[in-house]
Amino acid sequence: MKQIIIPEIRRRIEQKKISEKQDQDIFYLDVMIELAMKDGYLSRDNQDIDEHFLDKIANHLLFICHEMISPFWMVASMLLFELWSRPEYATPLRKELESALELTGGQWSFDLFKQTPKFESFTKETLRLNPPSALTSGRQLLKPLTLQSFAHTFNPGAKIGFMPARWAQRDPDNYRDPNTFDGYRFVDPATGTCDISGTITPTEKWLPFAIGASTCPGRLAGTRITQVMFAKILYGYDANLDGIDAAFFLHYDGVTWPNPEITVLVRTRQADENDGPLCP
Numbered sequence: 001m002k003q004i005i006i007p008e009i010r011r012r013i014e015q016k017k018i019s020e021k022q023d024q025d026i027f028y029l030d031v032m033i034e035l036a037m038k039d040g041y042l043s044r045d046n047q048d049i050d051e052h053f054l055d056k057i058a059n060h061l062l063f064i065c066h067e068m069i070s071p072f073w074m075v076a077s078m079l080l081f082e083l084w085s086r087p088e089y090a091t092p093l094r095k096e097l098e099s100a101l102e103l104t105g106g107q108w109s110f111d112l113f114k115q116t117p118k119f120e121s122f123t124k125e126t127l128r129l130n131p132p133s134a135l136t137s138g139r140q141l142l143k144p145l146t147l148q149s150f151a152h153t154f155n156p157g158a159k160i161g162f163m164p165a166r167w168a169q170r171d172p173d174n175y176r177d178p179n180t181f182d183g184y185r186f187v188d189p190a191t192g193t194c195d196i197s198g199t200i201t202p203t204e205k206w207l208p209f210a211i212g213a214s215t216c217p218g219r220l221a222g223t224r225i226t227q228v229m230f231a232k233i234l235y236g237y238d239a240n241l242d243g244i245d246a247a248f249f250l251h252y253d254g255v256t257w258p259n260p261e262i263t264v265l266v267r268t269r270q271a272d273e274n275d276g277p278l279c280p
């Protein structure tokens with residue numbers, strides 16, 4: 001990713017050196033460059049651009065982009081809530097990850113997840129029941145819109161979600177016993193495999209990343225990065241949600257949120273012979 005971003009940062013810095021500050025600098029990168037010039041980290045006169053500085057800006061941009069656009073924290077919290085309220089999944093998932101890590105030589109690569117069908121299925125089941133964007137493909141009206149079938153005119157400012165992901169994924173026509181969490185639902189009982197490409201392939205029954213023109217472009221990286229975060233916590237820590245009677249998930253404005261009021265006591269996991277070793 002940085003191989004793509006750094007030349008663009010360099011190009012924009014060069015462009016800024018020869019142009020005056022524009023009031024319409026609205027891109028985050030331009031603002032960062034202007035601030036760096038103001039604070040003296042970059043100069044309009046200096047020919048050389050510090051490579052270390054370019055790398056720092058690229059890291060910062062990636063961090064902000066992931067933090068702002070991606071619901072990593074939401075999906076990771078959902079996975080943990082589902083796990084900690086069902087402790088029976090912890091040992092089998094840990095064992096599976098451990099065997100997969102042996103095959104990849106301890107590398108947390110994308111290939112790891114080709115060897116972890118139960119873990120993949122657990123992830124899919126969590127996304128099936130709790131797609132963060134419960135209503136995807138949301139748009140805000142700029143002008144009045146009349147929908148004849150509703151016999152209603154929506155005013156500018158109204159938000160409309162066109163793809164009811166949560167409801168499609170809880171429809172009994174699409175999934176057997178759809179309101180029950182079955183962490184191994186997506187494991188093929190005949191082969192023991194899980195279709196990992198299906199996790200990121202939208203269909204009318206699978207909409208956690210929307211569908212069509214606005215399908216999430218970061219869905220593969222988003223899923224895998226979240227899975228690594230989740231796997232490392234699963235591996236290294238124990239917690240449980242016993243005695244909590246608040247809802248784990250809240251629904252607001254077409255979005256499903258992990259309840260931020262929930263406090264969980266987490267402790268470093270003590271390895272025992274049933275569970276295998278702690279996180280490498």
Ligand code: HEM
Pocket residue numbers: 065066069070071072075132133135136137138207208209210213214215216217218219221222223226
């Ligand atoms: C597991 C994590 C993620 C989930 C569940 C997710 C989900 C979604 C959904 C549902 C949409 C469609 C929004 C709509 O139109 O209603 C979307 C769009 C988008 N996502 Fe993600 N996303 C994830 C990770 C990421 C990451 C890592 C990135 C980039 C770093 C990213 C970048 C985007 C962008 C740019 C769009 C807008 C696409 C467009 O409208 O053309 N997402 N995401």
